Each structure stands twice: as structure tokens, then as C-alpha cells.
Amino acid sequence: MKLEVGYIDIKGIRFGDYNAVEDGILIVNPEPLLEPVLEDPLIKSAHFEIATPGESIRITPVKDVIEPRVKVEGGGGVFPGMVSKVDTVGSGKTHVLRGMAVVTAGPIVGFQEGIIDMTGVGADYTPFSKLHNLVLVMEPVEDFKQHEYEAAARLAGLRTAAAIGELARELVPDETVVYETPTIAESFKEEWKDLPRVGYVMMLQSQGLLHDTYVYGVDAKRTLSTLISATEVMDGAIVSGNCVSACDKNTTYHHQNNPVIHDLLAVHGKKINFVGTIITNENVYLDDKIRSSDWTSKMARYLSLDAAIITQEGFGNPDTDLIMNCTKLEKQGIKTVIITDEYAGQDGKSQSLADADELANAVVTGGNANEVVVLPPLDRVIGTLDYVDTVAGGHAGSLRPDGSIEAELQIITGSTNEMGFNRMSAR
Amino acid sequence: MSKFKVVHYINQFFGQVGGEEMAHIPAEKRKGPVGPGLAFTKNFGDDAEIVATIVCGDSWFNENLELATETVLAMVKEESPDLFIAGPAFNAGRYGVACGTICDAVQTELGIPVLTGMYVENPGADMFRTKVLIVSTADSAAGMRRAVPAMAKLALKLVKGERIGASVEEGYIPDGVRRNFFDKKRGSTRALEMLLKKIAGEPFETEYPMPTFDRVPPMPAITDMTKATIAIVTSGGIVPKGNPDRIESSSASKYGSYNIEGVDDLTSETYETAHGGHDPVYANEDADRVIPVDVLRQYEKEGKIGKLHDWFYSTVGNGTAVASSKKYAAEIAEKLISYDVDAVVLTST
Numbered sequence: 142m143k144l145e146v147g148y149i150d151i152k153g154i155r156f157g158d159y160n161a162v163e164d165g166i167l168i169v170n171p172e173p174l175l176e177p178v179l180e181d182p183l184i185k186s187a188h189f190e191i192a193t194p195g196e197s198i199r200i201t202p203v204k205d206v207i208e209p210r211v212k213v214e215g216g217g218g219v220f221p222g223m224v225s226k227v228d229t230v231g232s233g234k235t236h237v238l239r240g241m242a243v244v245t246a247g248p249i250v251g252f253q254e255g256i257i258d259m260t261g262v263g264a265d266y267t268p269f270s271k272l273h274n275l276v277l278v279m280e281p282v283e284d285f286k287q288h289e290y291e292a293a294a295r296l297a298g299l300r301t302a303a304a305i306g307e308l309a310r311e312l313v314p315d316e317t318v319v320y321e322t323p324t325i326a327e328s329f330k331e332e333w334k335d336l337p338r339v340g341y342v343m344m345l346q347s348q349g350l351l352h353d354t355y356v357y358g359v360d361a362k363r364t365l366s367t368l369i370s371a372t373e374v375m376d377g378a379i380v381s382g383n384c385v386s387a388c389d390k391n392t393t394y395h396h397q398n399n400p401v402i403h404d405l406l407a408v409h410g411k412k413i414n415f416v417g418t419i420i421t422n423e424n425v426y427l428d429d430k431i432r433s434s435d436w437t438s439k440m441a442r443y444l445s446l447d448a449a450i451i452t453q454e455g456f457g458n459p460d461t462d463l464i465m466n467c468t469k470l471e472k473q474g475i476k477t478v479i480i481t482d483e484y485a486g487q488d489g490k491s492q493s494l495a496d497a498d499e500l501a502n503a504v505v506t507g508g509n510a511n512e513v514v515v516l517p518p519l520d521r522v523i524g525t526l527d528y529v530d531t532v533a534g535g536h537a538g539s540l541r542p543d544g545s546i547e548a549e550l551q552i553i554t555g556s557t558n559e560m561g562f563n564r565m566s567a568r
Numbered sequence: 569m570s571k572f573k574v575v576h577y578i579n580q581f582f583g584q585v586g587g588e589e590m591a592h593i594p595a596e597k598r599k600g601p602v603g604p605g606l607a608f609t610k611n612f613g614d615d616a617e618i619v620a621t622i623v624c625g626d627s628w629f630n631e632n633l634e635l636a637t638e639t640v641l642a643m644v645k646e647e648s649p650d651l652f653i654a655g656p657a658f659n660a661g662r663y664g665v666a667c668g669t670i671c672d673a674v675q676t677e678l679g680i681p682v683l684t685g686m687y688v689e690n691p692g693a694d695m696f697r698t699k700v701l702i703v704s705t706a707d708s709a710a711g712m713r714r715a716v717p718a719m720a721k722l723a724l725k726l727v728k729g730e731r732i733g734a735s736v737e738e739g740y741i742p743d744g745v746r747r748n749f750f751d752k753k754r755g756s757t758r759a760l761e762m763l764l765k766k767i768a769g770e771p772f773e774t775e776y777p778m779p780t781f782d783r784v785p786p787m788p789a790i791t792d793m794t795k796a797t798i799a800i801v802t803s804g805g806i807v808p809k810g811n812p813d814r815i816e817s818s819s820a821s822k823y824g825s826y827n828i829e830g831v832d833d834l835t836s837e838t839y840e841t842a843h844g845g846h847d848p849v850y851a852n853e854d855a856d857r858v859i860p861v862d863v864l865r866q867y868e869k870e871g872k873i874g875k876l877h878d879w880f881y882s883t884v885g886n887g888t889a890v891a892s893s894k895k896y897a898a899e900i901a902e903k904l905i906s907y908d909v910d911a912v913v914l915t916s917t
Contacts, residue, residue, distance in 0.1 A: 252817040252844030265750075287847050337767045350847035385845075386818060386887060400756035412764060448767050450759050456887065457845070478763040480755055483776065486889030487819070489746035495890075497778040503766050504776040505759040508748040511819055511889060533818035533844045533887060549819055550748070551887060561755025566775055567746045568734040 143321040144372035145234045147213070147314025151241040154191045154273045162308050165315075167241060169275060169305075177300055178277070183293040185282045190523045192244075192259050192274040197520035199263075200276055202254030202528050203554045204245040204291075205298050205381050206269050206392040209238040209306035212376065220377040222358020223296070224303045231373035236309040242272045242394055243305060245298035246524040247279040250291045250351065253533045255387020255554035256516070256546070263516040266556040268563060269394070276523050277301050291351055295382050299393070320406055322370045325444070328416045336414040340446040341371075341401055342437055342466055343560075346391065346454035347422035351384040354391075354454070356420065362429075366421035366436035371402040374418070385455040386533040388510045388550055388557040389482050395555065400562050401450050401480070416444050421466065423459040434465035441475050448476040453559040456484055456510070460495040471500040482507035482557035483567055487549065507557035508565040510534070511549050518544030572616035572727045575644050576605045577654035577670055579663045582709075583623030591627035591662075595636065597643045598623060604712060608653070611720035616727065620647050626662035629669075636666070637673050644674055651727040652678075656685030656715045657692060659707040664692025671700040681726035685719045688741055698744040701726070796910040799877035801900055803885030803893070804851065804858035804917040805843030806834070815884055817844025823883035823896040825903070828876070833862045845886030846917055859915055877909050885916055 150165055157168035171189045178187045192198045210219050215233015218225025244257065257269045264270035277298060281290045323330075328338070345354040347362035354361040356369070356379050369378060379396040402418065409415035421437045424430060441449060449470055453463045460481070467477050483493035483506055493509070529540040534551030541547065550556045557565065580590045582603040601609045601618040609618055622643050629636040644652055652674045654667035664686045671682040685703035686693050693702055703722060705715040718739045725732060734749040735742045751758065758775070765772040790796050807815060813824040831838075839855035841848050856862040864876045881900045885893070904912065 252848075287849055339763070339767075348846075350850075352846070400754055401759065404756045404760045408760070448763055450756075450763055457885070476763065476766045478759045478766065480759050481776075483746055484819075484887055484889060485746040486891050488891075490744060491889035491891035492779045493746060493776060494778075497780075499778055501778050502774055503762050503772060504774045504778070505755050505762065506775045507755055509746045510887070512748050531817055531844070536816045536819075536821065537814040549887075551818060558755070561757070561759050564750045564752065564754050565748055566734075566751040566755065566758070567748045568736045568742055568775065 142231045142370040142372045143319065144231055144375060145317060145319050146375060147234065147236045148239040148316045149236060149309050149312050150315045151238050151273055153193065154241065154275055160308055162238065162312060167238065167275070167305065174301055174304055178279070178297040181293045181297065183282055183285050183290050184297060185280045187277060187279045187297070190276045190278060192276055192523060194259060194271050194273065196259045198259040198523060199256060199519045200244060200246055200274065200523045201256040201526065202246060202249045202524060202532060203257050203387065204250060204254055204294055206394040206554065207243045207298050207302035208394050208397045209241065209243060209302045209309070210377060210397065211236050211306035211310050213310055217376070219303050219306060220299050220380055223355060223380055224299050227357055229373070230376035230378055231370045235376055236306070236312060236314060238306060238309050240273060242269060242274050243298055243302040244269070244274045244276045245279065245294055246276050248281060248525060249528045249532065250287055250294060250384055252531060253384040253386050253390070255532070256552050257554050258516055258519060261517045261519065262514060263553055266514070266550060266553045266565065268555055275305065278524055288351060291382065291384065299380060320372050320375065322372055323416070328414060333410060333414040336412070337447040338416045338445055339405060339413040340416050340441055340444055340449040341405060341418045342441070342449050342451040343418060343420050344451065344453050344459065344462060344466065345379065345420055345422050346383050346385050346459070348425050348455065348458060352455065353382040355380050355382050361422045362424050364422060366419055366433050366440060368440065369418050369420050371406060371418055374399055374402060386510065386551045387554045388534070389454065389456060389507065389559050391454045391558070391560060392555065395558060395560055395562055400560055401452055416446060423455065423462045425458060430462050430465055434462060434469050437466050438469035438473060441470055442473055446475050450478050450480065452480045452561065456482065457495050464496040464498050464501060468498050468500045478503040478505060480505045480507070480559050480561045482559050483509045484511050485509045487511050487513050505561060506567050507559055507561070507563060508550065508567045510551045510557045513547060514550055516546040571614065572650040573619045573647065574616050574651045574653060575647050575649040576601065576608065576618045576621045577640065577667065578603055578605070578621060578623055579666065580623060580625045585623060591625045593625035594628050595622055595624035595639050595643065604716060607712065607716040608720055611717050612724065615724050616651065619649060624666065626660070626666060629666040630662045633669065637669060640670050641673050641677055645678060650680060651723055652680060652682045653719065653723055654684040656703065656705045656712070656719065657690060658705055658709055658711060659687040659690050661691050664690035665695065668692040668696030668700060672696060675700060683719060683723045683726060685715050693741055697741050701743060702741045703739055704741045790911055793873050794871055795874040797875045797877055797908060798864060798873050799904055799909040799912045800859045800861065800864070800880040800915070801912050802859050802880070802882050802915045804882070804915055805841045805884040806839055806851070806855045806859050806882050807842050809838055809840050811840070811842045815842045817842055817884060818887035820884040820888045820892065823881055823900065825879050825881050827879055828861060829878045831861060832865045843884050843886055843917055851917070858917060860913065864913070877907060
């Protein structure tokens with residue numbers, strides 16, 4: 142598949158009485174954008190706020206982070222099966238509003254929503270502090286079921302991002318990059334025959350009970366491991382629907398900008414032959430784990446891979462899927478590197494993963510999520526501080542009287558990402 | 569500000585007493601820096617000074633471990649230093665063991681920061697890496713030029729109480745404590761580079777060496793359930809409504825013990841979950857879904873089991889360190905034994 146991605150750099154966001162992107166500034170007129178959001182009977186109220194890098198702003202509880210994109214040419218629309226109708230994406234042309242995101246926030250769905258600080262220590266740990274954020278703050282009606290409100294809030298975010306992305310349809314990109322993935326036949330062409338055949342195994346959070354990922358609208362826990370083109374992922378074929386701990390949840394933004402995919406494509410045809418991407422789930426039942434990891438290793442063999450990078454989402458229970466995927470590939474002679482993160486305790490002295498195997502001898506870590514950090518008080522809060530003590534990473538007394546927060550890195554959105562999005566590591 | 573006071577431990581060779589033929593000499597204390605201590609002094613600048621140097625024969629220390637430790641410890645104590653450094657010992661085995669032993673003793677007995685340096689394959693490194701910080705050095709004294717600045721820099725951080733960075737940043741041998749740091753490249757790029765090395769058969773360094781797991785064989789099965797006392801232990805976070813012990817939703821710092829004498833059924837009015845790792849709706853509707861009090865009570869009435877233990881023990885497994893879990897489990901196990909519990913239903917979520 143061949144996808145031309147046109148990046149339009151966003152340098153600021155301001156409110157106005159129309160919606161447009163002008164000279165790199167996103168102008169937002171809230172009313173028409175909020176109308177479809179408020180149509181959902183579970184959403185009582187919604188409004189937008191703007192957070193700029195460096196501002197003394199704390200956004201919490203953060204649910205998802207989404208990059209506005211629009212399909213300009215080629216089949217389908219962004220977030221197929223969720224916002225656009227189901228149709229294969231990943232070909233043609235897509236425009237991206239780069240340097241910004243739509244962030245969904247407001248009273249919590251579950252216990253696992255996070256914090257984005259736009260300045261201070263906390264900002265160093267989250268990639269989203271570097272973006273111009275249009276924050277969609279929502280409040281649910283009084284009587285709701287968590288999973289129903291999660292679906293409502295998720296859709297509201299995706300719809301809003303799609304609507305903002307639409308504003309970029311006619312714009313001239315600041316930079317255009319062409320991404321191309323081979324068919325299996327093409328992957329065997331003569332000029333690549335000396336390059337190692339490398340695959341990417343992307344594990345999707347699918348433990349259920351608010352830990353879900355959707356592929357073309359399908360709940361990943363009801364899927365078998367399968368193949369997907371890197372360019373389909375860029376068009377929003379995979380979206381986050383989960384409340385796994387904020388630090389290692391793969392937000393929709395992470396999927397759209399998957400760093401493993403970009404790094405592999407950058408050396409494809411030069412140092413490696415990037416043959417394909419396998420997506421596999423992280424279900425809770427042992428039978429599912431065995432079946433999915435078996436299937437992953439079958440596909441890896443079918444693609445005749447020499448090596449693969451495996452990435453994870455979440456921790457604990459999915460550590461078993463990670464180790465199964467890794468060992469089953471290694472036992473077939475496929476060399477692996479896994480990307481994970483650690484729960485080594487606040488003192489860093491505990492064993493980091495819930496499962497281990499000596500075949501997993503090449504590990505990249507996103508850091509110890511239990512490490513404690515003190516976030517300074519910031520001038521403005523977007524959302525509410527009501528849940529800081531109870532979300533994952535917080536403890537009774539996390540929120541101090543002066544507005545500072547003492548909590549584990551777990552609480553910071555994207556801080557220990559397991560796609561290797563960040564520079565943080567541990568030893 | 570006055571300088572931090574440092575006591576330095578070196579062997580007979582670096583103390584310029586002699587080589588192997590002088591390894592039998594007992595510990596002696598000299599004023600000020602000696603041998604490598606002079607290089608340390610330079611690197612400490614205005615921040616710290618070596619007030620005394622203890623020179624000791626490697627054989628004497630290792631052959632009289634207890635006496636030697638006591639003797640050297642007493643010499644250190646007399647100086648009331650702020651910091652103790654030993655070596656670097658490079659690949660000298662007995663010297664390395666002496667450095668590790670005396671650093672460990674000083675740290676424990678005197679409560680001051682300590683630091684040593686040695687080659688990663690020095691037997692002292694394996695024995696003491698998780699007890700004292702050991703700067704990684706070359707295998708011979710030719711590495712002195714690089715070892716001293718690295719040790720001096722870390723030593724000053726220790727004595728000033730500054731945060732210690734990860735082993736790759738500070739240059740010490742991994743001590744079993746995981747510390748975060750910002751690498752130069754993002755994780756995906758590090759993964760790709762590691763993979764390329766692995767494919768090419770070149771050496772690569774994993775960022776997390778896999779631990780070996782401690783496997784526990786199961787107890788023999790109970791032969792007569794009708795006489796058995798059964799308890800419930802859970803990491804599913806079930807607590808009396810309101811979470812009286814405020815057990816955290818993730819990375820729990822405690823567990824709770826809750827009395828269920830006379831409780832036949834857990835209801836949404838009386839119990840809930842504190843667990844932050846899943847949608848709580850179903851657990852909150854009926855906590856028996858996580859800990860089957862209702863069924864076990866029924867079994868007790870029908871005589872299928874002897875008794876349901878009067879207490880259940882609960883913590884939150886979500887993001888909770890294995891070391892914490894082990895600690896809670898050890899305490900819970902003692903309670904279970906003291907109540908003559910025969911078997912446990914362990915549930916998780």
C-alpha cells in the first residue's frame with residue numbers, strides 16, 4: 142500500500158466565530174463542533190479549552206489523545222468503522238494537523254485516566270505537553286454505566302478530531318512524506334534479498350472491562366491475530382478504547398504515529414526488509430493467550446521473518462502474552478526485541494515484569510512506572526483534580542493542600558509508553 | 569562551608585608498602601591521602617578531603633575477616649567521616665572482597681554513604697553489588713585515570729544526598745535497583761538498533777535482564793473437605809463499602825483483614841472493590857463475583873466444607889510490586905496458620 146501523508150504544522154489554537162486553519166493557526170468555533178457531542182444522551186455537558194506548550198496548565202483526568210487527520214484521496218475515511226464507514230484505508234493521500242491533538246478529559250470513566258502537565262517536571266514525562274491541545278471536557282449524566290460512558294466519550298473525541306481534520310482537506314501541506322508497504326510477492330524482490338526480513342508484532346490491549354482496542358470498529362478481543370498495513374494504522378484503523386494505566390496506555394495518537402512503524406519504514410529497503418505488521422490481542426483467558434500467540438508465530442513464519450519487534454500495552458496480565466509471543470517466535474529462530482515497561486516498586490527493587498523467560502534476552506524498557514514524582518502546583522486545571530488520589534498511580538494524599546501532586550509515574554499519560562515513543566528508560 | 573571528611577581504604581600495594589610479599593600486613597591508619605588518594609583529592613576540589621587513609625594487606629583482611637572488619641571499622645569511626653571510599657580494586661579478587669566487606673560494614677554500622685570501584689568480574693562485585701555502590705572500572709590499575717573521576721563524582725553526589733541516576737549514567741555496576749533516566753534516543757529506535765545487532769550476531773545489551781522466577785510447588789490435596797477450614801484471600805480489592813483502609817486502586821501499599829462472621833452474602837450496599845484495573849460495575853453490583861462468600865457459606869451449611877474462616881484478606885493486585893505482594897502474603901500466611909486454616913481460595917481479577 143502507498144500512502145502520501147501531508148503534514149500541516151499547527152502553531153497555535155484560538156477561539157473564533159468560524160472553524161478553519163489559517164496560517165498554521167487552528168481557529169475553533171465551539172458550537173457546531175459540540176452539537177454532535179451533546180446529542181449523546183450520556184453526555185450532560187461539554188466544552189473546549191486550549192492548552193499551549195509551556196503554559197502553567199494541568200489537564201486531568203485525560204482519557205484519550207487524538208491527532209486530527211483527513212483522507213484527501215483514496216478509499217475510506219479516518220477512523221474506519223468508528224467514525225467513517227468501514228472501508229479499507231491506507232492508500233491515497235491523508236492530511237495531518239501536526240503539532241496538535243484533541244484531548245478528551247473530564248470526570249472519570251474508570252480508575253485509569255491520566256494527567257498531562259503543560260510545564261514543569263510532569264511535562265518532561267509526557268509527549269503531549271509538546272502539542273497544542275484542544276481539550277474536550279465532558280461531564281456524564283448522573284446515572285451511567287462506566288462502559289457505556291466510555292463508548293460515548295471515545296466517540297465524542299474521535300468525531301471531534303475527524304471534524305477538525307476535515308478543516309485540513311484543502312490545505313497545502315508543509316511537508317509531504319510517502320510511505321509504502323510491500324505485498325508478500327514484492328517483499329521477495331531481488332534487490333532486498335540480502336536484507337533481513339523484519340516484522341512488527343503489535344499487541345493490542347484487549348483485557349476487556351474498559352481495556353479495549355478497536356480495529357476497523359471491531360473489538361480486538363473478538364479477533365484472531367491478523368495482518369495490517371502500516372499505512373492503515375496511520376489512517377486511524379486502530380483506536381484506543383481503554384482505561385489501562387495512563388502511563389502505558391496506547392492512545393489513539395500513539396497508534397496514528399506508531400514510532401516502531403515509522404522507524405522500521407525509515408530503514409526499509411536499506412538496512413532491513415520491513416515485511417509486515419501483525420496485530421494480536423491481549424485477552425485474559427489462558428486459551429485465548431495460547432491461541433493468539435500461536436497464531437502470531439504462525440503468521441511470522443508465513444511471512445518468513447528473520448526478526449521482529451514486539452510491543453505491548455498495559456502490564457501484569459499482558460506480560461504473559463508478551464512472553465508467549467516472544468518465546469514462540471524465538472523458538473522458531475525468529476530473533477526478537479520486546480518493548481515493555483516496568484513495575485519494579487517505588488524503591489525499584491522488585492521484579493519488573495509479571496512473567497519472564499530467558500529467551501527474552503533483548504528488552505527495551507519505557508521505565509519504572511512505580512517511580513514517584515512530585516508535580517508542582519500549576520495555575521490552571523482543565524478538567525478536575527477530584528480524582529487524583531484514586532486514579533492508578535495516586536494514593537490517599539497524592540493531591541497536597543498547595544496543589545502539588547505526589548504520585549507514581551503511572552499517573553502521567555504516555556510516560557512509560559511501550560511502543561517506544563519516549564526517550565525514558567531504566568537500568 | 570567546611571569540606572566533607574572522607575576516609576579512604578586501600579591495600580598494601582596501593583599503599584606503597586609492597587606487593588604480594590607484603591599482603592600479610594595488618595591494617596594501619598595514616599593521616600591524609602596516600603597513593604590513589606592524591607588523585608581523589610584533586611577531583612574532590614573544595615568539596616571534600618581525605619582526612620585519613622587505611623592501608624591493609626589483602627591476605628590479612630581476607631584471612632581474618634571478622635577481626636579485620638572490626639579493626640578497620642574502629643579506625644574509620646575515630647575519624648567520624650561523612651563518607652567512606654575503598655579502592656578501586658580493579659580485578660584484584662581479595663582486594664575487591666575486602667573493599668566490599670568493609671564498605672558494607674561501614675554503611676551498616678556507621679550509617680554514612682560508602683563507595684567502592686572494581687572490575688565487573690571481580691568476585692567482590694558479584695558478592696556486594698546489591699549492597700554497596702560499586703563503580704565499574706577497567707580490569708587493571710591502568711584504568712585508574714578513568715576510575716577516580718567517576719568515583720569522585722558519584723561520591724560527592726552521595727555525600728551531598730543528591731539523587732543518584734541510573735547505572736548507565738553514573739557508571740556503577742547495576743545494583744538491582746531500577747532507576748529511570750532519559751536516554752538519547754526513543755525506545756523504538758533503541759529497539760531497532762538492538763534488533764540489528766542481534767540479527768548480525770553482534771553483542772548487544774538488554775535494558776532489562778530477565779529475572780529467574782521463584783516457583784512454589786503446590787501443597788498436597790486435602791483429603792477430607794468436610795473438616796477443612798477454608799479462607800479467602802484476594803488481590804481483587806474487595807473491601808467493606810467505603811474502603812475503610814483506603815487501599816489504593818493501583819500499587820497498593822497495604823492489605824485489609826475483614827471479618828465476615830455471620831455474613832452470608834456480599835451485597836452492593838455492604839461491599840465494593842477498590843481495584844483500579846478493571847470496570848468495577850460487576851464487582852460492585854455483587855462482590856461475591858470476586859470472592860465467593862455466598863457459595864462457601866452455602867457449602868458450610870451443607871457440610872461440604874468444615875468452616876469458612878471468619879476473616880478474608882484483600883489487597884489490590886493492580887500495578888502492585890511483587891516485593892509488596894510477597895510481604896503481604898507472608899503476613900497473611902502467618903495469620904492463616906495461627907487460625908489453623910487448611911486451605912485458601914485465592915482469587916484475582
